[in-house]
Amino acid sequence: MKRLFVTTGRHGLLILLSIVSLYPIWFIIQTALKTQNNYTMNPTGLPSPLTFSNFVNVFRDMPFAQWTVNSALVAVVSVGGVTVIAMFAAYAVAFGEFRGRGFFFNSNIALMALPPVALVVPLFLVMVQLNLVNTLTSVILVYAGLMVPFSVFFLVNFFRELPHELIEAATIDGASHLRILTRIVVPLSGATTVTLMIVNAIWVWNELLFALVFLQDNSRRTLMAGMALYQGRYSVNEPLIMAGAFLSIVPLVVFYFLGQRFFVRGLTAGIGK
Amino acid sequence: MAPEMPGGGSTVAARPPGLIRAARAKGWPYLFLLPAVVAIAGIFVYPLIEVVRYSFYAGSVGSLSYVGTANYVSLWQDPVFVQSLMDNLKLLATVPIMTVLALVIALIINSQIRGWRQYRSIVFLPYILPATAMGLTFGYLLERNGVLNTFLRDIGLGALAPDWLGSGSIVVATIGMVIVWQQLGFGIVVFAAALLGVPTELIEAAKMDGAGWWQVQRLILIPHIRRVIEFFVILEAITMLSAVFTYVYVLTQGGPGNASSVVEYYIFQNGFENGAIGVASAAAVVLLVLASVLIFFYLRLRLRSEGGAK
Numbered sequence A: 001m002k003r004l005f006v007t008t009g010r011h012g013l014l015i016l017l018s019i020v021s022l023y024p025i026w027f028i029i030q031t032a033l034k035t036q037n038n039y040t041m042n043p044t045g046l047p048s049p050l051t052f053s054n055f056v057n058v059f060r061d062m063p064f065a066q067w068t069v070n071s072a073l074v075a076v077v078s079v080g081g082v083t084v085i086a087m088f089a090a091y092a093v094a095f096g097e098f099r100g101r102g103f104f105f106n107s108n109i110a111l112m113a114l115p116p117v118a119l120v121v122p123l124f125l126v127m128v129q130l131n132l133v134n135t136l137t138s139v140i141l142v143y144a145g146l147m148v149p150f151s152v153f154f155l156v157n158f159f160r161e162l163p164h165e166l167i168e169a170a171t172i173d174g175a176s177h178l179r180i181l182t183r184i185v186v187p188l189s190g191a192t193t194v195t196l197m198i199v200n201a202i203w204v205w206n207e208l209l210f211a212l213v214f215l216q217d218n219s220r221r222t223l224m225a226g227m228a229l230y231q232g233r234y235s236v237n238e239p240l241i242m243a244g245a246f247l248s249i250v251p252l253v254v255f256y257f258l259g260q261r262f263f264v265r266g267l268t269a270g271i272g273k
Numbered sequence B: 001m002a003p004e005m006p007g008g009g010s011t012v013a014a015r016p017p018g019l020i021r022a023a024r025a026k027g028w029p030y031l032f033l034l035p036a037v038v039a040i041a042g043i044f045v046y047p048l049i050e051v052v053r054y055s056f057y058a059g060s061v062g063s064l065s066y067v068g069t070a071n072y073v074s075l076w077q078d079p080v081f082v083q084s085l086m087d088n089l090k091l092l093a094t095v096p097i098m099t100v101l102a103l104v105i106a107l108i109i110n111s112q113i114r115g116w117r118q119y120r121s122i123v124f125l126p127y128i129l130p131a132t133a134m135g136l137t138f139g140y141l142l143e144r145n146g147v148l149n150t151f152l153r154d155i156g157l158g159a160l161a162p163d164w165l166g167s168g169s170i171v172v173a174t175i176g177m178v179i180v181w182q183q184l185g186f187g188i189v190v191f192a193a194a195l196l197g198v199p200t201e202l203i204e205a206a207k208m209d210g211a212g213w214w215q216v217q218r219l220i221l222i223p224h225i226r227r228v229i230e231f232f233v234i235l236e237a238i239t240m241l242s243a244v245f246t247y248v249y250v251l252t253q254g255g256p257g258n259a260s261s262v263v264e265y266y267i268f269q270n271g272f273e274n275g276a277i278g279v280a281s282a283a284a285v286v287l288l289v290l291a292s293v294l295i296f297f298y299l300r301l302r303l304r305s306e307g308g309a310k
Helices: A002-032 A036-041 A053-061 A064-095 A101-112 A116-129 A136-159 A164-172 A177-188 A190-206 A209-214 A223-233 A238-258 A260-267 B006-012 B018-024 B028-054 B070-077 B079-092 B094-110 B116-128 B131-141 B147-154 B171-196 B200-208 B213-224 B226-242 B245-251 B263-273 B277-309
Strands: none
Touching: A002 A238, A002 B094, A002 B116, A002 B131, A002 B171, A036 A238, A053 A064, A053 A238, A064 A101, A064 A136, A064 A177, A064 A190, A064 A223, A064 A238, A064 B028, A101 A136, A101 B028, A101 B277, A116 A136, A116 A209, A116 B028, A116 B263, A116 B277, A136 A190, A136 A209, A136 B028, A164 A177, A177 A190, A190 A223, A190 A238, A190 A260, A209 A223, A209 B245, A209 B263, A223 A238, A223 B131, A223 B245, A238 A260, A238 B116, A238 B131, A260 B116, A260 B171, B028 B277, B070 B079, B070 B277, B079 B094, B079 B171, B079 B226, B079 B263, B079 B277, B094 B116, B094 B171, B094 B213, B094 B226, B116 B171, B131 B147, B131 B171, B131 B245, B171 B213, B171 B226, B171 B245, B200 B213, B213 B226, B226 B263, B226 B277, B245 B263, B263 B277
């Protein structure tokens, strides 16, 4: 009897927590399907009438398509770049013997936790000098650089678990390190690389501070910067904003349920061994 | 047709061009590190030096003049900066709350309750969502007559329905709540994963000795994942100190008044809205000093756990 009570209590707690976790997402969907009038009269109820016009208006009232393209472009280029850079560095740390190896690796761990906001003023002034303000190149460069420490850390931890004999045997056979990296290590790192790219892409997709500061033309913005500024500057139209929010989280939610283990492994990598 | 022999490369090695020769020699690791070192130098090291330098200057980019420590003095005399720093410290209070909550829920999930995998994936979902989009959403949910207050009034708790984001005395707590909403699942998943790694023999032995459910949790499981708990506490403390800009910007813009400004927001406002590069840089240096204490503990924990793994 007591046991049943305890089990019910535990399920009750977890169900309550699940509702709290999911309700805001439900609220986004429900509000996106309402007319503004309907939302004002009844913010909590189901849509009545049901309308899809917000999803059309998002593309008409804001440069939403352009923002999405910008965000995707920035994510693809910066994540692609940092992956290559980090691969080389992590290979050297994991398999090379050289002075400064420990220092380099520990610096990466420390920089992983450094507040990016401390860098934003000088980096902005650099971009001014390079004439890169208001270009996607500016955020691509900064994002790629900011992601280096975590990416190196993440890949080194994985490379260290690869069988060392494999690398040594290839070296003895005379293969160059570039060849070992591209022909042996990279093919063995498929799942790890995907995990790293997902984590980094989420970070870029969600980043706000640098996007806000560096990208000043409305059409040059990323999705997050565009939406944050839109809501501050124009008359409040909740269903429209929620339609935008819905579209911005859809790719994340879909990928999450398709490949949950990648997300969990990558996002929790800063903790534990 | 014989496939290309792996040893075939050595014939090329007879007279390789400079770059390849360097890569072949002992120096190859430096060549491999070069792009990463250049990136770190450009995006971290150079700006760090510059931010310290700017903190001793005043004026705009073209006409900077040396002012010594005047920017630091004016920081302490600026009530907005003091308020911002206090707000970061208040947000730190969410760390113990979140840690305890996450631990309790992870222990429940770990007791192999039916559907635990589904619960785990649902509670982790908020953590991957953009803080901007969720901030916009919570802005509506927490309006004076928004969803949360409507709900509270409907169940007869109208007295507990404050102006979540509009009242200076509770706005920081509200922002803290939103952050906990988003990050709690991170803690739960991390703790649950660590708990799965506790050897079952240990648990069985304790049960044989007559330990009850709570005793097993308290004496075996929690001590076993102590290091992961420490990691979580430090990482969340770093977050509360230096990674809450998005929430503040989207939810309140630091308002009402400056009641919910944080140091990051202060840097943003001074550097980009007021054009006070020197003051923004001085605030960034203060933030860096505070963060480096936490980063030191994080690094130490990392090195210790790697030493333990070998």
